[in-house]
Amino acid sequence: MNSAAFFIIAILTIAAALAAASLRTLIHAALSFALAFVGVAAFFFLLGAEFVGLVQVFVYIGAVAVLIVFTILLTRRDVGKDRGFNWSGVVVAVAVFAGLLWAILKTPMLSIAAPPIEALTVKRIGEVLMTDYVWPLQCVGLVLTAALIGALILVMEEKRE
Amino acid sequence: MTLSILLVVSAALFCIGLLAALSRRHAIFILIGIEMMLAAANLNFIAFWRFGPQPQQPTGVMVAIFAIAIAAAEAAVGLALVIAVYRHYRTTNVDELDQLKG
Missing domain, CATH: 1.20.120.1200 (NADH-ubiquinone/plastoquinone oxidoreductase chain 6, subunit NuoJ)
Structure with a gap:
């Protein structure tokens, strides 16, 4: 790396x-x-x-x-149109970043180098996806279908009577 | 390159997304901010998978792939909502959408 x-x-x-x-x-x-x-x-x-x-x-x-x-x-x-900008969001974001930075730099276990690994092939990913993760995969397919239908229904023109 | 510097980059990306989601008034910017926060979380998953004790098990990679799929579904529905709201109220400014205010 x-x-x-x-x-x-x-x-x-x-x-x-x-x-x-x-x-x-x-x-x-x-x-x-x-x-x-x-x-x-x-x-x-x-x-x-x-x-x-x-x-x-x-x-x-x-x-x-x-x-x-x-x-x-x-x-x-x-x-x-003119857009406002909410400065309190900047304060919140900087505070969250400071908190995360403090937590990361305080933890000594995190300053490690990456161990060498053999490459993760697409074949292996496909095998795992079709064996261990087949139910999550089906659920994601269902969610994507529902999102597709939902998005279509939301943007369809309403019929004027 | 260590794990902590990668986590700092990911935290910065998360906080920029938080900044966009909290301080912009345009609905599309809020969605962009949410997508950025999700990408930062994915970066953390991949980083912990790569630096973790068992990189042979592709658990972090799987979670990242599923998170990307869910984020795509969320973006599609969110942008459809922005278009539907725009059709009704002729605005995408979230401060002007105060019909439910008591």
Whole structure:
């Protein structure tokens, strides 16, 4: 694991996430959001979970970012209005970050290096998914079907009588 | 690269998502913040799987895959709700949606 690559990806991800949280133009924020998720996928690749990184790219950059852009287009007339910014949220977020940082740096067990492992193949993931995790897999399929139908019903035009 | 520095990055990502969800007034920004918090949690799952005592068992990877699927379903329903609310009230500002206020 390369620590130079780690720091570059970390800085890129945090900067893109900050831009997504603070930019005023919605479409710029959506693109920064996609960039931040590319960074998270790069972390997954760096940690040896290539399959999860690929799923992250497909699902978030391929589907969720496009969905967000479409929603921005469909709610376009509302974009021009002035938006307020709630500063108490900044205080809460900084307080939570300080608390987490204190907890992480206080725990000596966490400053360990990664043990060497053999690569986790897609074949193994598929085997585990179809044996040990087959019921969770079915439940996720059910949830996705319900979400698909629910989203369709929510955005359907109402019939005028 | 140690586990703690990875956890610090993930905590930063979580807090930026929290910041977006708490302080922005636009509904789409709130959804973006929630997605960011979920991604930070996934990063923690993968990190603890990689640095944990049994990396041969792909439990953390499985949880991350399921969490990504649930997050995608949540994003689809959330954005459909934003569009439905916009159709009714012509706004996506969550401060203006105060019909239930007593």
